[in-house]
Amino acid sequence: MRNLLTVLTMLLVSCTGIPQGITPVQDFELNRYLGTWYEIARLDHSFERGLTDIRAGYSLRDDGGVKVLNSGYNPTKKSRDTAEGKAYFVGKSDLGRLQVSFFGPFYGAYNIIALDKQDYRWAMICGPNRDYLWILSRTPILDESILQTLISEAKALGFSTEQLILDSHS
Secondary structure, three states: OHHHHHHHHHHHHHHOOOOOOOOOOEOOOHHHHOEEEEEEEEOOOOOOOOOEEEEEEEEEOOOOOEEEEEEEEEOOOOEEEEEEEEEEEOOOOOEOEEEEEEEOOEEEEEEEEEEOOOOOOEEEEEOOOOOOEEEEEOOOOOOHHHHHHHHHHHHHOOOOHHHOEEOOOO
16 A cells, blocks of 8 residues: 555656756746637647647636636537646745646646746646646737747757647637
8 A cells, every 4th residue: 555655646746747958947936827729839738639720818816826727629519628727836936837627636737947037938847757838828829939039949959849749729
């Protein structure tokens, strides 16, 4: 039983970790980050597979956490799929490192690794390893030069940028 608890604890910690050699943004301001973000690009994963026009909305929760509302258009069903979750800081609140849960007590990493600190117009997020990467923007279209700069930064950090899926918004 003790070994099982140790393994489960290690799995949960690894799900909220950050890849080696990657640092979350500092001087993060949650209130400026709240609101709607559009997914511009992502690495493929099952929970968004087949969806387009993906958006994330962030707002404050009464308990001090962040309400997360993700949605994407499902062309097969011809409707939007939505998922509501909650997020909390891992460590200091001025560090862009959160843990997010859509399924009860299970949390995943939400590491903000690049951010337009002047206007909070774009962000790059990774998960606990290099299999998860998102590029987000406040608008449905991100300036191509900014997008290419972020993709180059992600490639330099070891992400498989040739596998990025570019999202489209209606």
